[in-house]
Amino acid sequence: MKISNKFLFAVFLTGFSIYLVFALNPEGASRILLNLLTFAGIYGLSAIGLNVHFGWTGLLNFGHASFMGVGAYVTLILMPHAAGREGEITSTGLPFIVALIIGILSAALFGLLLGLPAIRLRGDYLAIVTIAAAEIFRLLVRDLESITGGVYGIINYTENLQQYRPNFINNFSESLGFSPSQAWVCLVAWVSILFTVLFLKRLNNSPWGRALRAVREDEDAVRAMGKNAVWLKLQSFMLGAGIAGLSGVLLAFNYGSLETTVFVPLLTFYVWAIMILGGVGTITGPIFGSIIFWVIISETDRLAFILFENANGQQLAGVRFLLVGLLIMALMIFRPSGLLGKKEELLLDVK
Amino acid sequence: MSNSLIEVNNLKKTFGGLTAVDIKQLGFNKGQLTSIIGPNGAGKTTFFDLISGFQNSDSGDIHLKNKDISNFQPYKIARMGMVRTFQLTKVFDRMTVLENLLFSGSEISNDSLFKSVIKSKSQKKYEENLKDKAKNIMEDLNILHMADSYARELSGGQKKLLELARSIINEPEILLLDEPLAGVNPKLAEEILSLIKKLSNEGITILMVEHNIEAVMKISERIVVLAEGSLIADGNPNEIRTDRNVIEAYLGKDND
Numbered sequence: 001m002k003i004s005n006k007f008l009f010a011v012f013l014t015g016f017s018i019y020l021v022f023a024l025n026p027e028g029a030s031r032i033l034l035n036l037l038t039f040a041g042i043y044g045l046s047a048i049g050l051n052v053h054f055g056w057t058g059l060l061n062f063g064h065a066s067f068m069g070v071g072a073y074v075t076l077i078l079m080p081h082a083a084g085r086e087g088e089i090t091s092t093g094l095p096f097i098v099a100l101i102i103g104i105l106s107a108a109l110f111g112l113l114l115g116l117p118a119i120r121l122r123g124d125y126l127a128i129v130t131i132a133a134a135e136i137f138r139l140l141v142r143d144l145e146s147i148t149g150g151v152y153g154i155i156n157y158t159e160n161l162q163q164y165r166p167n168f169i170n171n172f173s174e175s176l177g178f179s180p181s182q183a184w185v186c187l188v189a190w191v192s193i194l195f196t197v198l199f200l201k202r203l204n205n206s207p208w209g210r211a212l213r214a215v216r217e218d219e220d221a222v223r224a225m226g227k228n229a230v231w232l233k234l235q236s237f238m239l240g241a242g243i244a245g246l247s248g249v250l251l252a253f254n255y256g257s258l259e260t261t262v263f264v265p266l267l268t269f270y271v272w273a274i275m276i277l278g279g280v281g282t283i284t285g286p287i288f289g290s291i292i293f294w295v296i297i298s299e300t301d302r303l304a305f306i307l308f309e310n311a312n313g314q315q316l317a318g319v320r321f322l323l324v325g326l327l328i329m330a331l332m333i334f335r336p337s338g339l340l341g342k343k344e345e346l347l348l349d350v351k
Numbered sequence: 352m353s354n355s356l357i358e359v360n361n362l363k364k365t366f367g368g369l370t371a372v373d374i375k376q377l378g379f380n381k382g383q384l385t386s387i388i389g390p391n392g393a394g395k396t397t398f399f400d401l402i403s404g405f406q407n408s409d410s411g412d413i414h415l416k417n418k419d420i421s422n423f424q425p426y427k428i429a430r431m432g433m434v435r436t437f438q439l440t441k442v443f444d445r446m447t448v449l450e451n452l453l454f455s456g457s458e459i460s461n462d463s464l465f466k467s468v469i470k471s472k473s474q475k476k477y478e479e480n481l482k483d484k485a486k487n488i489m490e491d492l493n494i495l496h497m498a499d500s501y502a503r504e505l506s507g508g509q510k511k512l513l514e515l516a517r518s519i520i521n522e523p524e525i526l527l528l529d530e531p532l533a534g535v536n537p538k539l540a541e542e543i544l545s546l547i548k549k550l551s552n553e554g555i556t557i558l559m560v561e562h563n564i565e566a567v568m569k570i571s572e573r574i575v576v577l578a579e580g581s582l583i584a585d586g587n588p589n590e591i592r593t594d595r596n597v598i599e600a601y602l603g604k605d606n607d
């Protein structure tokens with residue numbers, strides 16, 4: 001494999017971001033880094049799924065949070081957990097792996113159900129429908145208190161994953177001052193990314209991947225060649241939704257409790273930002289995009305504080321968002337097609 | 352039932368108050384090269400859209416090989432062996448010329464997600480054969496040197512060639528060509544024309560919409576003339592050349 005300059009630059013920028021974490025935080029840098037890498041892994045995985053939708057197939061999905069949500073809720077509800085106002089405890093349930101698989105399949109099924117009526121719509125209409133569907137999902141979950149715990153959420157489920165935590169994580173975490181349970185979630189997230197990337201690499205160069213790209217380029221021409229564009233789009237929707245479902249489960253395990261507010265539209269927009277930063281249509285781009293994005297998100301308050309030592313909290317929050325915007329803008333001006341995206345395939349010119 | 356390969360009866364399509372297509376009866380025989388001509392807005396493209404399933408008619412029926420295809424999806428009609436090109440060329444811009452052909456040539460079963468995950472030996476072999484087939488076609492059409500260029504980098508004429516190459520890779524029975532010579536330089540037009548002639552000689556039934564009357568007269572066995580959605584003349588090139596209705600339709604409107 002030949003290593004491109006683009007790739008080296010992405011690695012360099014990612015490395016530099018991580019260095020910044022140490023430079024800006026004289027104390028506790030490694031704990032901050034672990035937290036950031038865990039979020040980066042989970043969101044990166046989600047962005048990889050979104051890239052199957054948008055980057056490969058050209059589907060404008062603005063309801064990605066709902067796929068993550070379906071995965072998370074179905075998986076947690078199937079396992080031992082506690083939910084609701086009184087925290088009613090359900091002590092029986094499926095083992096983690098089985099629940100996870102059903103959760104992922106449910107997210108894919110949700111993609112299918114949402115896609116069946118919506119996917120025939122032209123790009124921008126699909127965007128509107130997916131935004132709406134995601135909000136409906138979230139409100140539904142909030143109101144179905146007897147199952148989902150409603151606004152009180154779900155708790156007491158983390159053991160389902162933590163019971164498999166290997167010993168070396170404990171030893172390693174102790175010496176570095178990490179939370180071992182987060183270190184375990186982080187590891188699982190990055191292993192999931194590894195397998196997802198390998199799987200997608202296999203598909204990208206396959207006749208199926210080629211067919212998705214053809215759909216992205218021109219659906220009418222796909223139909224004229226005797227191919228069922230709707231079915232291809234549905235398959236893409238299911239695959240991306242399934243990947244999002246997995247990342248949703250990991251997100252739940254990174255938090256100790258799951259609430260509907262996790263799946264607000266902002267989550268979807270973060271995932272979009274990560275995908276665009278990393279490179280639309282690429283497979284590994286979102287990984288780099290995600291780390292850099294999370295360094296920006298988590299370190300800008302620190303940076304704001306250093307820049308404006310005398311500002312109050314409210315002013316700092318403002319400066320922070322300004323910095324987030326400016327940094328992402330600067331990156332996009334510098335790299336319009338994202339870190340790993342190809343100039344020739346610049347995909348932001350949506351039809 | 353008639354013995355036409357394609358036949359339409361009482362086919363009507365309106366857009367608001369405008370009648371785009373209104374044809375009582377029209378059939379096309381196997382193996383013939385027919386041109387469809389008529390002034391701008393005559394309904395030629397709409398006629399193609401109707402018979403290839405890209406638009407639904409208001410009324411009337413369409414038969415392909417004696418099968419009613421009036422409500423068929425475009426991909427089903429294409430799979431029955433009738434493949435179309437578009438007036439506004441549609442290529443897969445951000446895919447290479449080779450990929451454009453491979454996608455178009457690949458069978459549905461070869462595109463399956465499952466097979467693409469498994470990556471069996473038989474799929475690899477199929478892909479290799481497909482690549483050879485694509486290379487042969489590119490060679491025939493003089494676009495082999497651009498195999499690895501993105502389709503968006505091609506000139507307008509080259510895109511027309513690519514679209515044509517894509518349409519024939521699966522050896523269709525019927526080709527619907529919507530203005531294959533539009534915007535193509537005279538030399539390339541000559542090449543495309545002889546390619547169409549060659550395909551016709553190989554037995555493919557061809558319907559061609561084209562404004563280049565000289566070319567139409569030269570290669571067509573039959574010419575069908577539409578004006579304002581209706582059929583106004585139908586015959587061999589000599590008959591059409593002298594047809595009063597045709598002359599009126601062309602001279603009555605400000606047209607090439």
Ligand SMILES: Nc1ncnc2c1ncn2[C@@H]1O[C@H](COP(=O)(O)OP(=O)(O)OP(=O)(O)O)[C@@H](O)[C@H]1O
Nearest residue numbers: 366369371389390391392393394395396397398438
């Ligand atoms: N989608 C549409 N909506 C509204 N009107 C349409 C639509 N498609 C076509 N028309 C109208 O129908 C008529 C026939 O159009 P069509 O494109 O079939 O003509 P054509 O014979 O192919 O013309 P040209 O030679 O210019 O390509 C025109 O008046 C056109 O404006």
Ligand SMILES: [Mg+2]
Nearest residue numbers: 395396397438
């Ligand atoms: Mg036309």
